Amino acid sequence: MVLTSARNTMPALDYVSIIRSVYGDRKAMLAGAFASVVMAAMAAYKTNSLALYAVTAAFVLIGAIRYLDMRSFQHAAIGNEDAAAAEYWENRAVVFGGALSLVYGMWCLVSMAVVQDPFASLSSASISIAVMVGICGRNFGLDRLVTIQMVGVIVPLSIGYAMHGDIYHYVLAGLLVIMLTSFRKLAGDIRAILLAAVHGREDASRLAAELDMAMTTLEHGLCMLDDRGVISVANARALRLFSALGQPDLVGRPFSAVLTDLNDSKVLPSTALDRLADLITLRSGGKVLLCLPESRYFEVTISVRRERCVLLFEDISERVAAEERINFMARHDTLTGLPNRSYFGELASDDLAGRRQANAPERMVALTLIDIDDFKHVNDTFGHLVGDELLVQVSERLRRAMPAAAVLARLAGDEFVIYRSAVNDQIVGEDAETLLEAFASPFLLDGLTLSTTVSLGIATSEDPDDLVDDLMTKADLALYSAKGDGKARSRLFHSQMDIDYHYRQRLKSDLREAVAAGALELAFQPIMDINRRRVVSCEALARWDHPELGAIPPSTFIPLAEEMGLISDITAWVVQRATQQCSQWPGDVSVAVNISARDFRVGDLERVVEEALASSGLVPERLEIEVTETAAIEEHEIAQRMLTRFARQGIAIALDDFGTGYSSLSYLNSLPLSKLKIDRSFLADIAQNARSLRLLANVARLGRDLDLTVVAEGVETEAQLQTILGNVEIQQVQGYHFSKPVPESEIQALIGRLNAAASDIHAKRRLG
Numbered sequence: 001m002v003l004t005s006a007r008n009t010m011p012a013l014d015y016v017s018i019i020r021s022v023y024g025d026r027k028a029m030l031a032g033a034f035a036s037v038v039m040a041a042m043a044a045y046k047t048n049s050l051a052l053y054a055v056t057a058a059f060v061l062i063g064a065i066r067y068l069d070m071r072s073f074q075h076a077a078i079g080n081e082d083a084a085a086a087e088y089w090e091n092r093a094v095v096f097g098g099a100l101s102l103v104y105g106m107w108c109l110v111s112m113a114v115v116q117d118p119f120a121s122l123s124s125a126s127i128s129i130a131v132m133v134g135i136c137g138r139n140f141g142l143d144r145l146v147t148i149q150m151v152g153v154i155v156p157l158s159i160g161y162a163m164h165g166d167i168y169h170y171v172l173a174g175l176l177v178i179m180l181t182s183f184r185k186l187a188g189d190i191r192a193i194l195l196a197a198v199h200g201r202e203d204a205s206r207l208a209a210e211l212d213m214a215m216t217t218l219e220h221g222l223c224m225l226d227d228r229g230v231i232s233v234a235n236a237r238a239l240r241l242f243s244a245l246g247q248p249d250l251v252g253r254p255f256s257a258v259l260t261d262l263n264d265s266k267v268l269p270s271t272a273l274d275r276l277a278d279l280i281t282l283r284s285g286g287k288v289l290l291c292l293p294e295s296r297y298f299e300v301t302i303s304v305r306r307e308r309c310v311l312l313f314e315d316i317s318e319r320v321a322a323e324e325r326i327n328f329m330a331r332h333d334t335l336t337g338l339p340n341r342s343y344f345g346e347l348a349s350d351d352l353a354g355r356r357q358a359n360a361p362e363r364m365v366a367l368t369l370i371d372i373d374d375f376k377h378v379n380d381t382f383g384h385l386v387g388d389e390l391l392v393q394v395s396e397r398l399r400r401a402m403p404a405a406a407v408l409a410r411l412a413g414d415e416f417v418i419y420r421s422a423v424n425d426q427i428v429g430e431d432a433e434t435l436l437e438a439f440a441s442p443f444l445l446d447g448l449t450l451s452t453t454v455s456l457g458i459a460t461s462e463d464p465d466d467l468v469d470d471l472m473t474k475a476d477l478a479l480y481s482a483k484g485d486g487k488a489r490s491r492l493f494h495s496q497m498d499i500d501y502h503y504r505q506r507l508k509s510d511l512r513e514a515v516a517a518g519a520l521e522l523a524f525q526p527i528m529d530i531n532r533r534r535v536v537s538c539e540a541l542a543r544w545d546h547p548e549l550g551a552i553p554p555s556t557f558i559p560l561a562e563e564m565g566l567i568s569d570i571t572a573w574v575v576q577r578a579t580q581q582c583s584q585w586p587g588d589v590s591v592a593v594n595i596s597a598r599d600f601r602v603g604d605l606e607r608v609v610e611e612a613l614a615s616s617g618l619v620p621e622r623l624e625i626e627v628t629e630t631a632a633i634e635e636h637e638i639a640q641r642m643l644t645r646f647a648r649q650g651i652a653i654a655l656d657d658f659g660t661g662y663s664s665l666s667y668l669n670s671l672p673l674s675k676l677k678i679d680r681s682f683l684a685d686i687a688q689n690a691r692s693l694r695l696l697a698n699v700a701r702l703g704r705d706l707d708l709t710v711v712a713e714g715v716e717t718e719a720q721l722q723t724i725l726g727n728v729e730i731q732q733v734q735g736y737h738f739s740k741p742v743p744e745s746e747i748q749a750l751i752g753r754l755n756a757a758a759s760d761i762h763a764k765r766r767l768g
Contacts (some may be wrong), residue, residue: 002466005144006643019089022142023073027484032134033063040107043120052120053111058103066096090576100133101149104128104599105156112160119409121160128153132183150180216344216474221298221313223250227310230254241298241313255280268292276300278705280309295321300502335409336389336395340665344409348419348468351407355421356464366428367419367471369457369479370514375414380634382448391451399544401438402431417472423460432456432490447760455482456490474551477501508564509544511557515566515573522577523741525755527592527711527734530725531756536732537590540578542570558596567596572608579616579623581744585751591653592624600638606645620650626677628656632667640670646670647672657713659699668706676703680714681737687719695730704729 010018037059044052069092069260078085108128111120135149158173167528221238223231234242235251243248245267247258256277263273268290276288283304290298301312314475331343339347348367355363361496372378372394379387391414398408399417407419420431435456442451455481459471474493477500478600483492490496514520524538544552561567575593582591611619625646632655633641643653654675655668659682668676678699686693696712715721715735724730742750 005090011467012083016078016080016108018084018142019093019741022068022093023089026067028134029066029070030063032131033066034057034129034556036104036107036131037063039123043111043115043117043123047115047117047120049079049110049115049117049120051114053196054106055103055107055110058106062103066100069093069096072328073369073527090142092143092678094144094528096757098148098152099737101152102156104131105153108153109156109160125157131178135183139299150183151417154180161170177202178479194231221311221317223310223311223313224254225280225311227307228254229256231258238311238313255309271594274764276302282438283307283309289316301358304409317586325438328539336392336393336410339407339409340417341411342408344407344411344417344419347407348471351419351421352464352466352468363462364423364425364428364460364468365421365462365471366421366423366458366460366473367468368420368431368435368459368490369411369472370416370453371457371479371483373375373453373455373483375457378450380636381447382450386445386448386450390443391452393443393445394439394452394454397438398435406606419468419471425460428458428460428492432458432492436488436490436739442477453488455479455487455495457482458490459493474498487554493608504560504743505548506550510710511544511560514544514546515561515569518573520570520573522574522581522744524581524591524747525734525741526577526739526750527732528738528745528754530721530730530733533761534755535589537584537592538747538751539592539734539741540574540581542574543595543741562596562598563597565602567598568602571595571605572600573607575612576615577744579612580616581747582622583616583618585748589620589751590622590624590652591618592626594626594656595631596628596630597634597639600631602634605642609646609651620646622650624652624654624675625654625672626654629658629660629667632671634669635668640672644672649672654711668702668708673706675711675732675735676708677707677711678703678715678730681714683714683720683724687717687723693723693727696724700728700730 010610019734037056040052040056040059043049045058055253073089074502074571076085076089077090102123105128108381110116110120111124115121132150135146152177158176161169163169192269219237220237222233222242223238226232230252231253236314239248242248243256245262247266250258252756259273259277262268272288272290276290279286279288279302285302285304286301286394287302288298292298296317297316299314299316301314303310303312321664332338333340351363356363371761372390375387375390378390378735389723391410394414395410395416396406398418402408402418405420409417409419411417418435420427420429423431435454439452439454442449444450457475457477459474463469474497477493477497478493481500482489485491521543523541523543525541526535527537527539528534529536539606542554542558544554544557546552558567558570571593578591578593582589583590595605596674609625611658613623625643627643628638647653651670652674654677655671655673656677657679657717658676659679678696682699684692684694686696700710710730710731711732711734712724713728715724715733715738716738719733721733721737726735738754739750
């Protein structure tokens, strides 16, 4: 019966123990009472409800009574089997516990039905449900107490929800009733588990050990040998295993005879059988791996107990297969299935070592680095899924192009490598042609037709002491040369590349020192208004005069700075110096600075510009930021956000060298451009070639249609200037016809001379 005392359902020893646990934790009771008082008081204060103040007082009163009752229990002398005394305290716990639970229930009912405040309802329901969980955990041993307390909380709470009058709260109220049953069941399960554990601890431990042994042995083959080495026991799994090996009869036979038969039949490796026989003979125990036909693997564990041996045969075929897969994954590229860099190094090094030892007559080896041209553009334009599919198809073409003896690997990203031994110059040349021709046809990628080329860097060696790393370094230099010569070609390493490499390394080292020491210089080239012939802006250009090597062209040291991560430092220096200079020029002359893709990606460009404008006092409208098509495309999202913020400040944004990058009209529309600078290549022969002139005119018209100021770069002759004036809608020009870049110490005077000359020309025109 639900309301029957627990004394009637369990032994006295257990009953007394459970009563003690109910009265044992006064701190937990106080903590719960304190939380309830605080929350009820907060709700009462918030709603100014007398009913909630009454609930708060009830919590204080009953909490104090329960605390005193628990203290009294601690001083009561109850024997371990004094069930009568324990029942007295159980009844007190039921009365006071039931009263407290009823207060929780009434708290919920008052909050929902009378006060109807969201905070009061939420706090009362939350605390009450938490209390129900605590009831199960603390009072699980007394079903009567758990049931009364649950009813005291859940019934008023359910009534409160039901009084909302909608289907949702009806369902919630019904679920609370189900929760009552669930909590009672949970408490009963805990009680049963605890009592079972108390009564049967030793039996359970012994049973667990026996079950564990049975589970361990039943799922594997088991053989037991007596003190003479004769098989006395063999389970069904062991019988099936040895029957498959041609040994159907086990029990009663010496195990050594079984091993001899297996060795004679060549079914198992003799080394493993000998090892197994030794461990049994020596009674030392251990493990032996047996490789069976059809790639099955068994691990034999030998255990020795009192002159008897137990052999456990565990099928580890799946584990071995998993380890092989893991080993394959560790040594191969996940995407393409090719060997990775580490495994490639092992394979190539092993071949080199073998050829040294064999003194092979064909001693030349070749290592070819393969890099997909403009692969980053593919990822940025079409997404990484398309890029990954391209890598897979590239690897397949490389496999088909090279013989099976070649070692092909993917190093990282879009870089592959091929190692071939026993080759000659003719084979190396033919391989290069074959690889380049393999990329003549386009790739079909998820509905896209994409034409892609590769660049090759090749290193050969006949030196038996060369290492793979040496060949990789040389091939990398050759690849760098192929990329620099225009891509889609191969280059064979030669000694000049090494010289060039060391030259570049020296330049890198010296450039780092020059940037740190502030040894770079600044030059400016005027940008002219084509009609007024006045200076409207000057482009700031970094220059490096090496103390030993002389002037280093920007086309040399700027790419090095980008490669080394120094370009943002140079940009910051240029912006700072250029704005300082511009602040001393006439107010209608602005200054233009160039920004690289790396400045968008890793630099602190916005802070640099803000500090430069603040320190120089230059207004934002006199600063122009020039960005190339390539930089805008490589970091399009970042560039778009940052340039938009600059444009809102009044800073002009110019697209530099238009027509030399990945020209796309969408970028002209998406970027906050105010100026379009047409690359000098469009002007080369406009005075002689009508087709070139029409192309320039159309590009300029495009800029004007987009409300952009159009600048022609590279104006070097009067003929070019006059051709532009007569045929092309261009507002500004720049080039050596007006001035070469001059040091910052001369630019202010140059601006004055050019503007003065323009004024004289206009004055003469007015007089004429």
